[in-house]
Amino acid sequence: MPVTFDGKLVVAISSRALFNLGDSHRVYMEEGLEAFQDYQIEHEDDVLSPGDAFPLVQKLLAINDLEEGRGRVEVILLSRNSSDTGLRVFNSIEHYGLPIIRAAFAGGASPHRYVSAFGAHLFLSTDADDVREVLNAGYAAATILSGAQLQQQDDVLRIAFDGDAVLFSDESEQIFQSGGLAAFTENEKRSARTPLSGGPFKPFLTALHQLQTSFAPERCPIRTALVTARSAPAHERVVRTLREWNIRLDESLFLGGLPKGEFLRAFGADVFFDDQQGHCESASEHVAAGHVPHGIANRKKQGG
Missing domain, CATH: 3.40.50.1000 (HAD superfamily/HAD-like)
Structure with a gap:
C-alpha cells in the first residue's frame, strides 16, 4: 500500500526556522555559495542550536507519543541546502531525537513549491518571499520572527x-x-x-x-x-x-x-x-x- 498523509496534520518547516543557521547564513551572504558549502561540510558534525520554531516542532511531534495521537502529526523539512550541505541539518535532527524523516533539499532554489506536493497544512520559514509564494498558492504560511520563547512546563x-x-x-x-x-x-x-x-x-x-x-x-x-x-x-x-x-x-x-x-x-x-x-x-x-x-x-x- 502506498504511504499517504490522510488524517494527519502536516507541517513543513525550513531549516533556518528549525535551527539557528545564523553563522552559515552570514558566510553565504558575505562570501558566496561556494564558501557556504565548504563551511557546512566542514562543520557537519557540529550540532546546530535550536531555532525560533524548534520548541513548537517539539510539542507538535510529541503528540505522536500519545495513544490517541499516534502517527497523526508529520513534520517535513524544506531546505535551500543541497542534500550534501544539508547533512549537518539531519545530523542535528538526529542529535535532538526529532522524528523527522522526510525532506526536500532544493539545492539553492526556493523549496516553497514542495509545500503543495507534500500537502502540508502549514509552512513556517524565516524567508518572507517563500512565505508569500506559499500563501499565493493557497496554503497557510508564516514568517517566524525572532523573539521571546515561553518555557512552558507542560506538554500542551x-x-x-x-x-x-x-x-x-x-x-x-x-x-x-x-x-x-x-x-x-x-x-x-x-x-x-x-x-x-x-x-x-x-x-x-x-x-x-x-x-x-x-x-x-x-x-x-x-x-x-x-x-x-x-x-x-x-x-x-x-x-x-x-x-x-x-x-x-x-x-x-x-x-x-x-x-x-x-x-x-x-x-x-x-x-x-x-x-x-x-x-x-x-x-x-x-x-x-x-x-x-x-x-x-x-x-x-x-x-x-
Whole structure:
C-alpha cells in the first residue's frame, strides 16, 4: 500500500526556522555559495542550536507519543541546502531525537513549491518571499520572527490566531481600512448572521480541530485561541462563523484594540499568527510570533 498523509496534520518547516543557521547564513551572504558549502561540510558534525520554531516542532511531534495521537502529526523539512550541505541539518535532527524523516533539499532554489506536493497544512520559514509564494498558492504560511520563547512546563501545545486576514478573509478589514471603525462596526452588525469567508489559515485550523477531536477534552494536548482586536458588537459575526464551520476554539479574546502581548503570555501561546507586522513584533516580546503577509494591510505595504 502506498504511504499517504490522510488524517494527519502536516507541517513543513525550513531549516533556518528549525535551527539557528545564523553563522552559515552570514558566510553565504558575505562570501558566496561556494564558501557556504565548504563551511557546512566542514562543520557537519557540529550540532546546530535550536531555532525560533524548534520548541513548537517539539510539542507538535510529541503528540505522536500519545495513544490517541499516534502517527497523526508529520513534520517535513524544506531546505535551500543541497542534500550534501544539508547533512549537518539531519545530523542535528538526529542529535535532538526529532522524528523527522522526510525532506526536500532544493539545492539553492526556493523549496516553497514542495509545500503543495507534500500537502502540508502549514509552512513556517524565516524567508518572507517563500512565505508569500506559499500563501499565493493557497496554503497557510508564516514568517517566524525572532523573539521571546515561553518555557512552558507542560506538554500542551497552545496556538493563538488573529482573526481577519488569518482565520477569516480580509473582507471586513478592507472596510475598516477604507471607511474607518464606524463603517466596520456598522457592517459587522448588519452582517452578523452572514458567515465570513475563510482566510489562509482556515484549512490548518480545520486539520488542527480534527486532531483535537481524537482526544477526550480533559486529555487533549492542544489548545487554540482567537486573539483579535474586535470587540462587541463585531464579535457576533465571528462566533457565528466558527459555528457555521463547526470548529471549536478553546478560548476567544475580544480585546477591542488593546495590545495583545500580555494576553498571549497569559494564554501561554507557543506561537501566535497575525497578519499585522507591528502586532507580530509586539507579540514577539512575549511569545513566538508568525507574520502572515496576507490581506489588504500587507498589499498596501508592498505598494500593491
